[in-house]
Every structure is written in C-alpha cells, then in structure tokens.
Amino acid sequence: MGGMATPLEVVVSADAGSQLWNLTVFDLHSGSSLLSYRGGNSAARSLTVLRGEFLLSAQLGKNYINVWEIQRKDQLQQKIVCPGMVTCLTASPDGVFLAAGVGEALHLWEVSTGKLLCVLSRHYQDITCIKFTDDGSHFVSGGKDNLALVWNLWGVIQLDTSQTPEPRHVLSRHSLPITDLHCGCMGAQARVATASLDQTVKVWELSSGELLLSVLFDVEIMSVTCDPCEYFLFCGGSDGNIFQLSLCSQSLLRERSFQSDSEGNQVLKGHGNMVTCLSVSMDGTLLLSGSHDETVRVWDIQSKQSIRCLAHKGPVTNAVIMPAPANMFLPDSRPAVPLLRFSRHLHTTEDEGGEAGEVCVRPALHAQKEEETYLQKAEHLYTLMTAVTDRSVCGDGESTKVHVAELKEEVQILKKVNRELYEFSSQLLTKPT
Incomplete structure (x- = not known):
C-alpha cells in the first residue's frame, strides 16, 4: 500500500470480459486501482462479502460460486458447487446465512456448518436478485416471473419440513420481469424498491406489502438503489440514463410518470449503454454506476456531475461501494473461521446426529461466546443481592431475612420454569416426525 492510509470505503467491480482477473478494487476518492482478485468472471448481482473475511461471487453462466479469502487476491480459495446455474447471490448482514438463486429456486445455507437449510420454490422463473434487510430479519427475492417475494428468515428456517414455506408477502404489481431491487434501512419497517422491464420502479412497505409508489x-x-437517508431513488435505464427520483416531492400521486423538474427529479447523463448496477456511498454524497458500455462511473450527487470514469474490459456485471474490510489490506491476516464445505442437498444422511429433516441453527462460530443461561443469571443476581443485604446494617435485619426468603422463592420458581422448559423442548425434539 506504500504508506497510504487504508480507505474507509472502496469500489469493488467486475465485468464479463476480463481475462486476467475477476474483481477489481478501486479507491473511491482517487479512482486508483488497489487490488484485483484472479479467477473466472462474476455473474451479475452475485458479488457479496462474508463477515469481512471472504469475497464470494457466482461464476458467470456456471453452477458454482467462487470464494476468495479477502486478503489473498492471487488465488481462488474454493468453489461452492450448486445444483444448477447461480443467477444471484447474497449473504445476510451478520454473515450467518448465504442465499442464492439457482434457477427459479432459492437456496439458503447456514455458513458456519455449510448446511443447506431450505430450498424455496415459489418463483415460476429464474430469480434475478435477492436482498436482506439491514437487520437480517427478512429477505426479498425478485424474479423473471414479475414477482417479488418477501420472506421472514426465521419463519423459513424453523419450519417443520413437511410444510411448504410461504412468503410473508407476494408483491405482484409488475407486468414484466424484475431486474433489481433495493432494501432500505430500518429492518422489518424498511421500504423496498423494485425495478422492472415494464418501465416502472415501485416502492413498497415491507411490513404490510403495500404499494406506496409507482413511477x-x-x-x-x-x-435501482437509494441514498442512506432515502431522499432519492436512483434508477438505471436501459438507454444509459440514470434517473434521480425525489422521494420528498410534493406530488401525492401514488402512480406518476417521471419528469425532470426543480423538485430534485433529475437525469444523470454519461453512460452509452444500459446501467446494470448502482450504489451510494455511506455519507450519501457519491453515486457509483456500472454499465454495459464497459465503464464504472462515480457521480457527485449534489452537482449531478460524473467526476470519475473507470474503464473496464467488458460489460460491467457488478459495481458496489463497500466499507473496506480490515483484512483486505493486511497480507498476513487469515479468516478467523474457515469456510466448511457447503452441502448441495437438503438434510443428507451425512448430517451428524439429529433426526432427518430436523433443522438446528447454531449461532455463527464467530458469535459463539459462552452465554450464561437465564438460570445462571438469576443465581448470579441472587448471590450478588444476598452479599449486599448480608452486609446491610439497616434496621434489625428482619427485612433482610424477608428479602432473602423472597429471592430464594424466586430462584425456586425459575428452576421450576427452567425444568418445565427443558422437559417441553425434550419432548419436542424426541417427538417422532
């Protein structure tokens, strides 16, 4: 790095034409190329970072996912083989789950074990994009079947395998394939934007599935993407134009046509071909766009000017602004936990222990600190309180005795509750399926 300070945010991009490398990392502010990752080419909407330690992307037109350790750019670490061509890919924000579109089926893995938790087959045609909410509680999938589906993560993975998981909402107002989607902030209260070949962008309320706006x-x-404050939507056109849509405009019409005006609806012109990917910096000042014209552009949102143009070797498939993972620029660092082999089949016989078809999700290995049980916490609290009251010199000690008796009773109740919970869960787990 030659004494340079590690950048806070970097640009990571990929194109379909490069022979020498797959992903390139640029400095967001200077545009200089910092790193490149070798091996293969990445499919669109399939670039994801796992726990800040691994970079993953689906191989263009193939049935596997490429994996790099984030600081070892010279070689691919492993390939995750999937049952079919991978059409899109993303990791949950906490790195616990990995979701991929394999044709029209959505595959969800538990990262710490490599276990395939479920295969969701509710789309009728290929899935084009998957996004998690920022709190990881939900994910949304969009497809060539014109549908966007909202899934509750826990509802999906904790299901009895005899039941077919149902999406929480089916967003079905598009008339042509969905090309991209964006999940805003605020977890389950987020707003979701969907872009489509039907020439509309629609904004939905995740919690109710209600359509808020159609442009x-x-x-x-x-x-499509949004700035972090959700003042603007940025929509990439098939003609190379980027449309900035104000979400704070005075118009109360739910359905309206885009018009550039003084209210913040603007057109950013510069690309000569379709705009395939969009991303906004954390502070909301810069917009990144990738296009089939073989360039990635950085735009100053305030002035609407293109301030940098990064040349690529082919149509750009992925371009994203991301916080620079700490290990990206530390050649000697290693992932805290290696990636295990990812299974291609649901609940195979090789699963260690457990009944067939039983899903057991452990916390991610990097989050596995010894947690005190509720009971241990209660006993701990009890000893603390008795220690204090024993030393207490107030009154005749009578109130202390009463207090201790009450606490002892409370602990007995907690023990009983704990025992009942244990028996109940034992019954649940040993119940014949």
Whole structure:
C-alpha cells in the first residue's frame, strides 16, 4: 500500500470480459486501482462479502460460486458447487446465512456448518436478485416471473419440513420481469424498491406489502438503489440514463410518470449503454454506476456531475461501494473461521446426529461466546443481592431475612420454569416426525 492510509470505503467491480482477473478494487476518492482478485468472471448481482473475511461471487453462466479469502487476491480459495446455474447471490448482514438463486429456486445455507437449510420454490422463473434487510430479519427475492417475494428468515428456517414455506408477502404489481431491487434501512419497517422491464420502479412497505409508489419511465429500468437517508431513488435505464427520483416531492400521486423538474427529479447523463448496477456511498454524497458500455462511473450527487470514469474490459456485471474490510489490506491476516464445505442437498444422511429433516441453527462460530443461561443469571443476581443485604446494617435485619426468603422463592420458581422448559423442548425434539 506504500504508506497510504487504508480507505474507509472502496469500489469493488467486475465485468464479463476480463481475462486476467475477476474483481477489481478501486479507491473511491482517487479512482486508483488497489487490488484485483484472479479467477473466472462474476455473474451479475452475485458479488457479496462474508463477515469481512471472504469475497464470494457466482461464476458467470456456471453452477458454482467462487470464494476468495479477502486478503489473498492471487488465488481462488474454493468453489461452492450448486445444483444448477447461480443467477444471484447474497449473504445476510451478520454473515450467518448465504442465499442464492439457482434457477427459479432459492437456496439458503447456514455458513458456519455449510448446511443447506431450505430450498424455496415459489418463483415460476429464474430469480434475478435477492436482498436482506439491514437487520437480517427478512429477505426479498425478485424474479423473471414479475414477482417479488418477501420472506421472514426465521419463519423459513424453523419450519417443520413437511410444510411448504410461504412468503410473508407476494408483491405482484409488475407486468414484466424484475431486474433489481433495493432494501432500505430500518429492518422489518424498511421500504423496498423494485425495478422492472415494464418501465416502472415501485416502492413498497415491507411490513404490510403495500404499494406506496409507482413511477413510470420511458425506458426499461435495469437497476435501482437509494441514498442512506432515502431522499432519492436512483434508477438505471436501459438507454444509459440514470434517473434521480425525489422521494420528498410534493406530488401525492401514488402512480406518476417521471419528469425532470426543480423538485430534485433529475437525469444523470454519461453512460452509452444500459446501467446494470448502482450504489451510494455511506455519507450519501457519491453515486457509483456500472454499465454495459464497459465503464464504472462515480457521480457527485449534489452537482449531478460524473467526476470519475473507470474503464473496464467488458460489460460491467457488478459495481458496489463497500466499507473496506480490515483484512483486505493486511497480507498476513487469515479468516478467523474457515469456510466448511457447503452441502448441495437438503438434510443428507451425512448430517451428524439429529433426526432427518430436523433443522438446528447454531449461532455463527464467530458469535459463539459462552452465554450464561437465564438460570445462571438469576443465581448470579441472587448471590450478588444476598452479599449486599448480608452486609446491610439497616434496621434489625428482619427485612433482610424477608428479602432473602423472597429471592430464594424466586430462584425456586425459575428452576421450576427452567425444568418445565427443558422437559417441553425434550419432548419436542424426541417427538417422532
């Protein structure tokens, strides 16, 4: 790095034409190339970072996922083989789960064990994009079947395997394939934007599935994102234009056509071909766009000017601004936990222990600190309180005795509750399926 300070945010991008490397890392502010990761080419909407330690991307047109340790850019670490061509890929924000579209089926793995937890087959055609909410409680999948589906993560993985998981909401107002989607902030209260070949971008309320806004453009929309404050939506057109849509405008019409005006609806012109990916910096000042014109551009949102153009070797498939993982620039660092082999089949016989078809999700290995049980906490509290009251010199000690008796009783109740819980869960786990 030559004495340079590690950048806070970097640009990671990939194109379909490069022979020498797959992913390139650029400095967001200077545009200089910092690193490149070798091996293969990445499919669109499939670049993801796992726990800040691994970079993953689906191999273009193939049935496997490429994995790099984030500081070892010279070689691929492993390939995760999937049952079919991977159409999109993302990790949950905490790195506990990995979700991939394999044709029209959504595959969800537990990262710490490599176990395939479920396969969701509710789309009728290929899935084009998957995004998690920022709190990891939900994820949304969009497909060529014109549908976007909202899934509750825990509802999906804790299901009895005889039941078919149902999406929490089916967002079905698009009339042509969904090309991209964006999940805003605020967890389960987030707003979701979907872009489609039907020339509209629609904004939905995740919790209710209600359509809040539908904006019609005069071209197909290939990509969509939002700034962190959700003042603007940025929509990438098939004609190379980027449309900035104000979400704070005075118009109360739920359905409207895009018009550039003084209210913040603007067109950013510069790309010569469809805009396939969009991303905004953490402070909301810079927009990144990738295009089939073989360039990635950095835009100053305030002035609407393109301030940098990064040349690529082919149509750009992925371009994202991300916080620079600490290990990216530390050549000697190693992932805290290696990635295990990912299973290709649900609940195979090789699963150690456990009944067939039983899902047991452990916390991610990096989050496995010894947690006190509720009972241990209660006993701990009890000893603390008695220690204090024993030393207490107030009154005749009578109130202390009463207090201790009450606490002892409380601990007995907790023990009983704990025993009942234990028996109940034992019955549940040993119940014949």
